[in-house]
Amino acid sequence: MTTYNGKSRRAFLSLCLKGGASVAALTSLQLQALGSTLSSESLTDYKALVCIFLHGGSDSLNMLVPTSGQHRTNYEQSRQNLVVNDAINLTTKTQFEGGVGLHPSMASLTPLFDSGQLAFVGGVGTLIAPTSLVDYQNKAVNLPGHLFSHNDQQATWMHGQEKVSLNTGWGARMLERLNQHSAFTSNISLAGSNPWQSGIQTSPYALSRSGVMKINPLSGYQPQVDHVKSIIDRLLQTPSNSPIQNAYASRLGRSISNVQNMNNLLEQAPILTTQFSDNDLSQQLAAVAKSLSISNQTSSQRQIFFVSLGGFDTHDEQLTRQPALLSTLATALAEFQSALNELDLQNSVTTFTMSDFGRTLTSNGDGTDHGWAGNQLLMGGAVNGGDVHGAMLDQLVGGPLDVGGGRLIPQFSNEQYFAPIAKWFGLSNAEIYELFPNSMNFDAFTLPLFNS
């Protein structure tokens, strides 16, 4: 049990009061964080979450496609030249009309799916409340701001809450909620700064893909290193009236100490027999695996990792670009799970995807545009695998979910996707409602994403 210290509480109050946000705009979580105790019991187990962000908006409705019946007919009619043929039939625990076909370039994932370590979440997207086509057309419900805009929708996925003045990422909020934010090793990014990991008290440590980073002037003859380091420290503590200059100084100081600490840890990392491919995502996940291999050397009982793969904004050349992207994703996922098995961490680490949005069912000739609902992947030994949770949407242009151009209304909100993940990570139901305020507008725990 812990309390927020007085300084940060003041800072937070000051933030609320100065930031143009009224106290009424605070979520109950924030209010509780201000004054009351946090509920986290001392954790006894170790868990880690790995977020793979598919930048650009993955056409994930083309990742899982219907294989038969009217759904297939509708799909082919809608998709025209972008139809996926030769999809791999998946045997799912839940039966779906039209079946479930996996994009053929993801064949390397079928063993994981069949062995129950991989699941999909279908028909999910950003929502504030359940939304029908009539609701949408009549503006009868609140909608997420700036639908179909890349950076806004990325932020909405990563914040896990909408319509909040001072937003933070839900990954960071979980760490803070569980009092796991103080060690920099609990919050690691291989893809730079990002909203998901940015909180009030934590922001991600950006690990280089190569892992160990030598600091040039701080290696070599020790007396010189000590002298140079002492001068650096003095420079970084030079008083300044500029908060921006101070932010730079504190960040560089933090970077130096984090890198040195991480180097010390990584020097103890075992060599994995799992081979990772050369592609960008595999290399990021290799670095995550390396970090995980020394997780028992850190004080962190909860870790979150962020990696990303770009290029999903397939406005053109989708027929060549999407297979390459999905193949990279599948390869990297399979390699990573193999490494986790090797480290015997397969049940402690869950990997999941997010993306800006799904894409239009209609084509713009050789590509697709920004859409809404999509499908996501969830992987790990704790995952209720071998199934699609949620909905296999009927891919029908002009159908009851189409708000125009084949942009489908999500049937499950992304917060319904996040809530079971947060629960697995160790948060209580009450905390989860506070973490994801809009999840109260839905049945937050309806998707059985994890083995009970």
Add this chain to the structure above:
Amino acid sequence: MKILAILVALTFTLSACGGGGGDTNNNNVTNDSNNSGSPSTPTDSNNDNQTPDAGDNEGDNSDTGAQDDIGAAPIVDVKAPGNIVRKGTTIVIDSVVTGGNEQLTYLWEQISGPTATILNNQSASLTVTLPETSSPNQDDFVFALTVTNSDGLSTYTETTIESINAMTQLQAAALLHQGTLGPTYAEIQAVIGKSEEEWIDAQLESQTTYHMPFLENYPNKEQPSHINRIDAWWKASLNAPDQLRQRVAFALSEIFVVSDANSALRGEPEGMTNYYDMLLKNAFGNFRTLLESVTLSPVMGVYLSHLGNEKADLAKNIRPDENYAREVMQLFTIGLDELNLDGTVKLDDNGNTIPTYSQLEIGGFARVFTGWTFAYSARWNRPSKNYTLPMQPFEDYHSSLEKHLLNGEVIPADTGAEESMKLALDNLFMHPNVAPFISKQLIQRLVKSNPTPAYVERVATIFNDNGQGERGDLAAVVKAILLDDEARKYSLVLEHTGKIKEPILTKLHFWRTLNASSQVNRYYTWNLSTTYGQGPLLSPSVFNFFRPDHRPSELLDSNLVAPELQIATDSNMISTTNNHYSDLVWRMAERKNTLNPNTIYMYGEAYISLLEESGLQALLDHYDVVYFAGSMSDETRSALTDLDSYFANRTPADRISQLLYMISLSPEFNYQD
């Protein structure tokens, strides 16, 4: 407008009545203006209740200069300096008296203007020291000379002096930190004593240094490769005399983003370099022209996929690509939310932001940008792949449907591609968001992360009308940005000035000041993105390396943004400082016995001789000017001094290197105040 010194002399002849009793109450005034430019009635400080009496009785005498028994007042001709008068200088104003007698007395006084130091006020010439520069504007002074002869007859003459800025070394350095890619000592020295406006005007008029002439073929290849584009960027940026244009073009490249970091454009270095040259060409032109050049650039067409974009084919469920339609609005012109002129977000009656567009307008603009492909393509499906000429339309592939634009404007059906494009860009250009949206981002790139709304509004006002009725005059906008009080800081002391320098620009600054070069004259800098988090035309996406509204976690309890800190991740910060170390220490030429012809070295000879001849503190003074624009604090100076004490018995090359490295990571250097 050039400000030249103007001498306005207004002379009053004061002739005393009744035999020279010195009684000024009865003065008779005639106005003999020999160099008039001012219609205003001059005041006479000698006489509060004096009225300009026509004075027919004696006026004729004065006018004709006729001699009579009583005598005539002296005729005074005041000669102000003929050249430009600078603030902070000592000038001499001469007077020549004719027609009087020999026993004249002189009295000079200052009538108006900032207080000047009069050194000698009782002789024929006035020697006066004008105050130092204290504002970006010119100072206007009025000095009065009263010449009295032995008969007690006086002539009163006013002289107006206009003095323009003479930048000090630090003022010049501060301006050049904002307006160049990192000033050299020589560039700063060349500007000392000039006014800000003179430097800006000279830069605006200087010849454009295009990058294409620097684009060479890859060794032993018939064409350039990606790295040759980077090489050309270095060569031009390092030495171009038109530094302000280069700096603004770099800023524009972070707004009108194209990138070959992870796209097919990597194979098109000529197209990419040509795109950068297009930004250079338009940097001081009109925004509307720039917008059209960006829109029709085949590089942009490929990057945001409106090249080859076709009209709808309903049978195939194909509709126009929306990519460019969306981003040209969100990122290049108006943004997502309606803005006030001062850049703040407009709110509706419920306190909500007001979206600038909806799917209707996106669909409309998507139709506009159909039918365009590479110039001189033989057929739509046989594109020429010419990456340098503006795209050209094929009407058969252009949507003939009506196109919904902003503010309810609709392009009627059956409007052609060229006309639709022009109408649509006009529609965007006329949107009231453009001025604050673009002005604020340019301020952020050049001057400071958190401009006050008033600053944004002043610049946006110039964007909307440069004073001659022209909208979108970017030269006027850049000038307004740099001349603003908030940029020059003569009078205002604002709590939150400045910005974090972009890491690639800090590298460029060191390279410019240290004459970075290799014997083979190549700047093959691989991996800029992974080292610095940025590089020219290397953004990871159309959203640039960082967003203009990025607020890092350290500033959550403030209202401040610091866009550049978005890429200041642990790994970027360490790799940036590591690369500064290898530049400034490991590759300092004077530390080497032999030089590898392919390696880029820094040449520190100027600093070495300064250290040897004048000592450490003189060197730090020099660094303070070049790298800190005078903001080096005592604490930083003392830390640098103590650093050097450890290396005191090393070679001068070692010592300057270590100091430069420490500067490269110091907070004061990385903050452009």
